[in-house]
Amino acid sequence: MPLETLDRAVHRRGDAAWLRAQLVDSARLIFTWQGCNLFSFGERKRPLLLPTSRLTNALDFIFLGIRSDGLSLFAADLSESKTEQEALTLLGLTLDQARFTQLRQFDGSLSAEDRALLFYSRSMTHWHQGQKYCSRCGSPTRSEEAGHVMACTNPSCAVKYFPRTDPATIMLVHDGDRCLLGRQPSWPAGVYSTLAGFVEAGESVEEAVFREVKEESGVEVKNIRYFGSQPWPFPQSLMLGFFAEASKTDIRCGTELADVRWFEVAETRELLKRLAARFPHLDTIARRLIRSWLERV
Numbered sequence: 001m002p003l004e005t006l007d008r009a010v011h012r013r014g015d016a017a018w019l020r021a022q023l024v025d026s027a028r029l030i031f032t033w034q035g036c037n038l039f040s041f042g043e044r045k046r047p048l049l050l051p052t053s054r055l056t057n058a059l060d061f062i063f064l065g066i067r068s069d070g071l072s073l074f075a076a077d078l079s080e081s082k083t084e085q086e087a088l089t090l091l092g093l094t095l096d097q098a099r100f101t102q103l104r105q106f107d108g109s110l111s112a113e114d115r116a117l118l119f120y121s122r123s124m125t126h127w128h129q130g131q132k133y134c135s136r137c138g139s140p141t142r143s144e145e146a147g148h149v150m151a152c153t154n155p156s157c158a159v160k161y162f163p164r165t166d167p168a169t170i171m172l173v174h175d176g177d178r179c180l181l182g183r184q185p186s187w188p189a190g191v192y193s194t195l196a197g198f199v200e201a202g203e204s205v206e207e208a209v210f211r212e213v214k215e216e217s218g219v220e221v222k223n224i225r226y227f228g229s230q231p232w233p234f235p236q237s238l239m240l241g242f243f244a245e246a247s248k249t250d251i252r253c254g255t256e257l258a259d260v261r262w263f264e265v266a267e268t269r270e271l272l273k274r275l276a277a278r279f280p281h282l283d284t285i286a287r288r289l290i291r292s293w294l295e296r297v
């Protein structure tokens with residue numbers, strides 16, 4: 001689902017005076033600490049967006065955009081704090097009021113807009129954490145364009161770095177009324193999902209789909225059709241979803257998966273329930289692929 005309620009306002013990223021004014025008056029801040037997002041703690045868990053008055057020290061802010069109600073949103077990272085308590089204290093909060101939680105483990109309710117916003121802020125703060133130094137000359141970098149560029153501070157180098165997204169493929173392979181699903185060794189017993197893998201350098205996404213399916217299962221595919229995409233900021237992937245039809249159906253499980261096999265329709269419906277229970281608030285693209293296939297088969 002697109003994030004329709006946020007205008008990224010790219011033209012404002014270079015407008016320092018406007019950005020400063022937003023931070024004084026009307027901004028809301030989205031905080032991360034060591035890869036975790038800030039949520040209220042208690043009966044009704046929800047993402048916490050704080051007014052700038054909560055801020056007790058200077059931080060590097062990343063401008064995310066303008067919400068439909070006119071409020072500007074910024075992301076900021078508190079990972080320099082050694083403990084969660086220390087990070088919360090900076091915000092005037094206690095452990096009874098708020099917690100930094102891994103987005104994947106969050107068990108409260110999360111709207112599609114909130115989820116997209118948290119994905120966006122987490123991706124950006126993660127990228128800032130890993131781009132503090134120039135990978136060409138080793139000098140420190142500095143944040144520009146409201147956090148959307150990290151520039152090398154060495155004038156004779158002056159390389160600019162942009163936020164990274166790693167494309168990955170995720171595909172539902174089908175053969176008539178059965179589909180191909182696999183399980184990673186670390187997953188809970190009985191959980192299977194669609195096959196997935198990163199796109200390699202110099203490879204088209206369709207080539208990556210063919211190669212990954214063959215490597216992981218021995219199955220060969222044809223008629224690769226694009227389905228849709230989902231940002232997956234763990235840490236910085238973009239999942240590109242596909243359907244693919246099997247052309248050679250014999251299975252030979254590769255080294256990455258604990259098991260891979262064909263599933264009939266009824267068994268796939270049961271599996272979908274198990275996947276839903278695993279990440280209740282995340283309608284993952286794997287689930288959407290499986291659901292979409294079940295609706296058509």
Ligand SMILES: [Zn+2]
Nearest residue numbers: 134137152157
């Ligand atoms: Zn440099």
